[in-house]
Amino acid sequence: MSLVTGNEAARRQRQGTGQGAYTLRDLLIVASYHRRVMIAVFLVTVVGACVAAWFSPIRYEAEARLLVLFNAEQSGNQDLVERPSILSIDGLRATESEVDILRSRTLIREMVRKVGVQTLFPHLDGEGPLGFGKGEPEDQLVERATDLAEARFRITAQSGSNLVLVAFSHQDRAVAIRAVDELIRAYLARRGSIYANPRSPFLEQEAEKFRLQIDQLQRNLADAKAKYKVLNLEQEILLAVNQEDSIIQRRRHVMERREALRIEVANAQERLAKLPERVFDFTERTNRTDNDEARNARIKLQLERDQLRARYQDNHPRLQEIERQIKTLEQFQEKERPVYFADRTVRNPAIAFLTNHLIQIQLEEEATARQLEELERQREVARMRIAELREGEQVIGDLTRSLDVVDKLYRQARERAETAGLEEAAADERASNVRVVEYADAPARGSSQAANLVAAGLFGGLLLAAVAGLAAAWNRRVYLLPLEVERGLGLPVLATFNEAGGFVGGGAQEQMIYFVGRLLAGREDGQSLRSIQVVSSGETENREGFSRALATELAEGHGRRTLLVDLDRDGNGQAGALRAGDAVELGVDGIRAAPTRIPRLDVTVDAAGSTLGRMRTEVGELGSLIEGLAGRYDFVIVDAPATRNSFVALRLAPVVDGSILVVRAEHTRAPVAGNTRDQILDAGGDMLGAV
Structure with missing residues (x-):
């Protein structure tokens, strides 16, 4: 009845072994969990068979x-x-x-x-x-x-x-x-x-030869039309001649335009030569210069005077000196200011206009020259196309006449071959040794495969539903049965509780009494258990309720002074659930505990913020704290936060006597639970089992 040691749990974890075998009840539980998939596959198969039966034709x-x-x-x-x-x-x-x-x-x-x-x-x-x-x-x-x-x-x-x-x-x-x-x-x-001994093979062969000749002539005719790029030879020739005539007419118009442009160029050049290069624009008289040194010096002195007035009085020597210099410069400008005269001429604008016009008509003249070259090239292409069509007319005409002759020969040979074939068919029918006893007939009422399809659908639906259930069970990543937990994690299942009934009353109470009895019996090596850590991989396993029920059973059912250490969240959840009273110092590094309504059961208050809940606390100091608490109580139950959210459970694992993993059916994922087990063992802790 004693518990296994941490080394034994590790050995089971590495070997991945479990005890027992699946029972019929276990198989029914797995089937019930995957019932939706199995029913869906069965219904889809049956419906498909019924649809196929409905549309199954009568043959x-x-x-x-x-x-x-x-x-x-x-x-x-x-x-x-x-x-x-x-x-x-x-x-x-x-x-x-x-x-x-x-x-x-x-x-x-x-x-x-x-x-x-x-x-x-x-x-x-x-x-x-x-x-x-x-x-x-x-x-x-x-x-x-x-x-x-x-x-x-x-x-x-x-x-x-x-x-x-x-x-x-x-x-x-x-x-x-x-x-x-x-x-x-x-x-x-x-x-x-x-x-039979046919008499028409020769005629058939001759007809086939003529047919092959017709095919060859048709291919040659198609190749000739493709070579000369024609569909209707007469229309192609007419189009080519019309195109050449159109090119000739366009060439004449372009030549006339080119002569007119030449005359315009000569007239423009003659007028441009007679125009003067420059013409009078305007006259200007001014006494202002762009860079007057006297004016610039006066402006600088005036600026300096304004700055000094802002800081000194008017009788300041420097201000008086600047006023004197400004007056001197003004008198100089009044007496010595020069007057400038300017006459301006510009380039004749008519020259620019005539030049632009001359350039335009010269460009147009060059364009007409290139246009004449292009028209000459097009005319040459049209002449070559006409010559090509004349040549194609002779070739296509010869092929067409040959095709007409061979087609007549083929028709004659085919008629003779069919006549001979009919005569031979009549002779073969008379000499045949196979007789048709009964010509084809069918019953007035046909048959259907609907019943067979429905039966096959029912059987196939059951078979596919079973296969779908096995596939879903194989790919499932959550635990359903205690046996799966033992085989998957290599940990013994110490107790099993019904989620609907909780941890108290009925069979759950008996499970808890049996489980606490195993805890009090100690390990297989004879070492007693004083401190136990309850861990889970997530927040959905109801770890808090199990820790509370375990502490209640130890205190109320077995009369052991028990301390429930709440390290989850703010560390006050268990105190609120157990309606704890006023907290007092335990004398162990400032940890406080409060009595509950259950005799001999105390619960910590704000323990998550104490030395136990800090990540920087040394392992040796954590061990001393746990030993100090175990010295004041018969049993210390640590409700550690989920390993997915905190590393507190891993820090406490090597200093407590053992850890218990809480697994919730249909919620706890196997890879996550296995990772939690490995983390506890790698941290140096012992896994007592799972519930």
Whole structure:
């Protein structure tokens, strides 16, 4: 019943081992926690299956039967004495060969082309995404439709007989019947081409040669038009001639303008030469100079006089001297002031105007010269284009005439080949050893997969819900069960309390009594416990309530003098909850405690601001304080602040007898709790366990 030591807790933490195994109750708890995810996955799967069942189309399966004849009479092979000959292959193997021919992709592709891709599979409409743009090419659509048709065909040989069943399922009964009939027709045609002795291959080859010649001539004609850059040869020639004529007319107009500009340049130069260079502007008479030394000296003396008057009286010697100098300068200016005369001439403005006009018409003359050069270049290009079109007219005309001749030959060869093909088809039908026993037909009432889809949805929903629950449990980062705490943290779970019932009453009271009994029993090494620190990783674990309930049980239930040290926040929360009285000095470094309404239980007041709550307090001094408090009380319970917000718990960890980690189900995150455990152990403290 004793507690493990700190070294044993560390060993469990490093090994990550736990005891016990999951029970059915534990699995139900985990499933209840993840019930929303599991129910959502189940409902989504079932709803999806129901929607698929609702939209599941009713399919009609059309069936046809073929009879394979493999005796000498039906095959048309007889010897000279009119006796049936012996077949070289077994009849059943011959039937399987016919089945393989019917299953060939070439026949199914031919059936798809005859029936139509949109008729068989309307969703393959050939349009782009959302109906915009250009979709897949026609050949690719046919290949996709062939893949779908192969999956819907059912072609089998009847067991022990020479009957072949050909079946095809589709939402439209008429389409299913037509698909089977078209496949049988394609099969009979292909079989006739395999076994018959055709007479039309030569004509087909000739027609193909003519077709290839037509394709080549068409490519040559397109290349010639692209080379000469024409669509309508006659219009291109007419446009080129008109363009050359337009260039000639424009060239004439430009030449006329250039001659007019030359005359204007000559006239402007002649007028400019006759104009005088400069003309009279104005006359000026003044006695003012820009830099008069006498005037400047008088101004300086007047400024100095004004400054001295602000500081001295008028009879000051310096002021009188300055007044004398100013009068002397004024008399000099009145007698000796000179008078200046100035006559001004300016450049003739008419010269500037004529010069600008001359420059403009000279520039325009140069522009017309360059324009004539450009028009000459365009005329040369037009002449070359006309010559090129004349050459192209001869080449394109020869190709067009050759194409007309080859096209007539191709039509004649094609008509002859089709006539020969019809004759050979009639002969092959008469000589065929495969008979259509029953043409395609389908029942009036189709079948649906709705029931199967619903059943599959229920089963798949249960399976996916279980997988979703396992995935959610695997990715969960909070604790739900005591067993998860033991396995995740390597710490024993000392007690378990129901969050709804709190720490008092019912099973919680029994858990607390059992837990306190283990504390009083001490460690496995026989060392008694006098000081215990209650820690948590965050503020949501209700650490304060557990510390209060533990101290209450020690004092009230076991009669031990207990001190509850409140270091969280301002250090007065526990005193307010326990309705503590007036605080008194304990004689231990100024720490004060107040009695509570519970006998033998005291609680500290303002302990967070004392030496115990200061981060700069030395570890040795903290140990002395804890020993001093343990000497006055039977038990010291330290309610330390959350490790996420404060390092006080780490400072006290090595000086108390052990630490207890409070874990709250569905709230405490496993990585944070593990980090708290590691911090306590790394600080030198012992972890007694978790609650």
